[in-house]
Amino acid sequence: MYAFDVTRPKTVDEAVAALSQEDAQALGGGQTLIPTLKQRLASPSALVSLTGIEDMKGVCQDGDTLVIGGGTTHGTVASEGGAYPALAALASNIGDPAVRNRGTIGGSLANNDPSACYPSAALASNATIVTNSREIAADDYFQGLFTTALDEGEIITSVRFPIPQAANYQKFVQPASRFALVGVFVSKHADGVRVAVTGASEDGVFRWSDAEDALSGNFSPDAVDGLTASADGLMTDLHGDAEYRAHLIKVLTKRAVAACQ
Amino acid sequence: MTKATITVNGKPVTAEIEGRTLLVDFLREKAHKTGTHVGCDTSQCGACVVHVNGVAVKSCTMFAAEADGAEVTTIEGMAGADGSLSAIQAAFQEHHGLQCGFCTPGMIMSASALLKENPKPTEAEIRHYLEGNICRCTGYHNIVKAIMAASGQDVTSIAAE
Numbered sequence: 105m106y107a108f109d110v111t112r113p114k115t116v117d118e119a120v121a122a123l124s125q126e127d128a129q130a131l132g133g134g135q136t137l138i139p140t141l142k143q144r145l146a147s148p149s150a151l152v153s154l155t156g157i158e159d160m161k162g163v164c165q166d167g168d169t170l171v172i173g174g175g176t177t178h179g180t181v182a183s184e185g186g187a188y189p190a191l192a193a194l195a196s197n198i199g200d201p202a203v204r205n206r207g208t209i210g211g212s213l214a215n216n217d218p219s220a221c222y223p224s225a226a227l228a229s230n231a232t233i234v235t236n237s238r239e240i241a242a243d244d245y246f247q248g249l250f251t252t253a254l255d256e257g258e259i260i261t262s263v264r265f266p267i268p269q270a271a272n273y274q275k276f277v278q279p280a281s282r283f284a285l286v287g288v289f290v291s292k293h294a295d296g297v298r299v300a301v302t303g304a305s306e307d308g309v310f311r312w313s314d315a316e317d318a319l320s321g322n323f324s325p326d327a328v329d330g331l332t333a334s335a336d337g338l339m340t341d342l343h344g345d346a347e348y349r350a351h352l353i354k355v356l357t358k359r360a361v362a363a364c365q
Numbered sequence: 366m367t368k369a370t371i372t373v374n375g376k377p378v379t380a381e382i383e384g385r386t387l388l389v390d391f392l393r394e395k396a397h398k399t400g401t402h403v404g405c406d407t408s409q410c411g412a413c414v415v416h417v418n419g420v421a422v423k424s425c426t427m428f429a430a431e432a433d434g435a436e437v438t439t440i441e442g443m444a445g446a447d448g449s450l451s452a453i454q455a456a457f458q459e460h461h462g463l464q465c466g467f468c469t470p471g472m473i474m475s476a477s478a479l480l481k482e483n484p485k486p487t488e489a490e491i492r493h494y495l496e497g498n499i500c501r502c503t504g505y506h507n508i509v510k511a512i513m514a515a516s517g518q519d520v521t522s523i524a525a526e
């Protein structure tokens with residue numbers, strides 16, 4: 105790692121001020137950033153640790169919305185997110201217990217890894233990403249591989265998830281990394297069904313709109329039978345080619361809908 | 366360089382650190398507790414698991430600066446002051462839960478975090494919990510058996526030593 109300073113502000117305002125320095129970067133749980141720093145793929149001059157900001161931690165229910173602080177660990181969402189069971193279950197299967205004890209939802213969404221779990225939940229649930237300066241709808245937030253609508257120095261302070269009528273996440277685990285080889289999050293709301301796919305596209309998480317239309321009319325696994333997920337633009341790597349991933353998208357979508365019944 | 370004080374197994378240790386000093390390096394090089402191992406340095410293997418304020422973390426993937434003021438327990442803190450083994454350590458010995466022993470400190474720290482959360486885990490729960498702890502020797506069988514035994518469960522029906 106190149107050298108840098110670590111600061112530990114206590115409030116969002118202090119963190120925003122610290123991040124306005126040249127080449128300063130936010131540090132969440134470090135479960136992605138520290139490995140990146142070790143590979144010298146990042147060279148910040150200062151890391152602003154968000155883990156001391158109490159206002160950014162915790163899970164609370166506000167009517168039919170689950171609000172999760174941006175600094176809340178996956179472990180806490182798993183144990184306290186029971187009002188949205190599919191989301192708590194997703195959190196409980198990220199990485200391993202030690203990773204879940206450090207890694208945060210804000211870090212995962214800011215990173216937007218194409219194989220990460222949370223982006224599919226946020227997109228399928230039509231979540232709102234709340235930052236220190238604005239609110240961003242999930243449909244506008246994810247902008248491609250490791251790319252989001254966040255500006256330099258902007259901090260995810262919380263994420264608001266509308267609690268669906270039914271939802272399920274199916275993760276086909278890539279056993280070496282424990283990320284999703286493909287993951288599908290299906291979420292049924294009063295105004296229709298949303299299906300978000302991670303681990304598959306070269307552009308990161310996306311909505312499978314054909315399945316959404318079919319499932320909004322008939323919320324049963326059979327509704328997907330006649331559809332084919334397109335392999336265009338899907339990833340090919342040593343773990344699976346684009347056609348294999350396209351096949352998994354359909355299989356996992358059916359499993360997710362079946363699990364909602 | 367700044368100073369950090371971390372309480373390691375009940376004793377405060379103060380040392381100069383850089384921003385990039387990892388917690389595992391603080392433990393091994395400043396506190397001279399070398400029981401915590403670095404197997405991969407890429408957050409995969411779990412040989413470096415310690416407890417920070419009672420919570421299991423990979424000490425190769427946390428900065429020492431973030432543990433300033435915290436209480437850390439390492440494998441050296443698991444035995445009694447007189448050197449007597451804790452129940453989990455004794456069960457690893459009894460059931461041959463180790464061969465070369467490199468992964469063992471992390472296995473024991475993860476196992477003890479598991480049993481705090483779930484005092485009588487099933488075999489499947491133990492295997493799921495240990496997903497982040499890799500062992501190149503044992504094939505895991507006797508590790509799982511040792512943890513079941515340490516939690517007071519009957520392991521006579523589990524085959525193969």
Ligand SMILES: Cc1cc2nc3c(=O)[nH]c(=O)nc-3n(C[C@H](O)[C@H](O)[C@H](O)COP(=O)(O)OP(=O)(O)OC[C@H]3O[C@@H](n4cnc5c(N)ncnc54)[C@H](O)[C@@H]3O)c2cc1C
Binds near residue numbers: 174197212258
């Ligand atoms: C062994 C292992 C297995 C894993 N398995 C999975 C898995 O199965 N599924 C999965 O989804 N992920 C997995 N991960 C990744 C894990 O979920 C990380 O915790 C997560 O991607 C990053 O969160 P973090 O809090 O650790 O962020 P950091 O690593 O600290 O930061 C990541 C990026 O986000 C920025 N950032 C951090 N917090 C904020 C914030 N609040 N606002 C704005 N920007 C911020 C940082 O500047 C950095 O660019 C795994 C990681 C490891 C090491």
Ligand code: FES
Binds near residue numbers: 407409
């Ligand atoms: S050395 Fe920390 S996880 Fe392998």
Ligand code: FES
Binds near residue numbers: 462467503
């Ligand atoms: S006993 Fe050798 S790595 Fe586990």
